[in-house]
Amino acid sequence: MDEEISNLINAITKRTDLSEPQKAMMITEIIQNEINKLGKRGLEEVAKNVIQK
Numbered sequence: 365m366d367e368e369i370s371n372l373i374n375a376i377t378k379r380t381d382l383s384e385p386q387k388a389m390m391i392t393e394i395i396q397n398e399i400n401k402l403g404k405r406g407l408e409e410v411a412k413n414v415i416q417k
Contacts, residue, residue, distance in 0.1 A: 372393065376394075
């Protein structure tokens with residue numbers, strides 16, 4: 365999943381037909397969608413993994 369998100373974000377940042385605000389809005393939407401998918405339990409697990417690293 366991390367690689368998929370990273371690839372999406374990289375694809376957006378490389379686009380020359382989008383303004384910086386458009387890129388930021390698209391990236392924000394991707395991140396928000398992923399956070400919503402995780403749910404509370406997933407967020408706690410991710411937070412634990414981040415703290416450990």
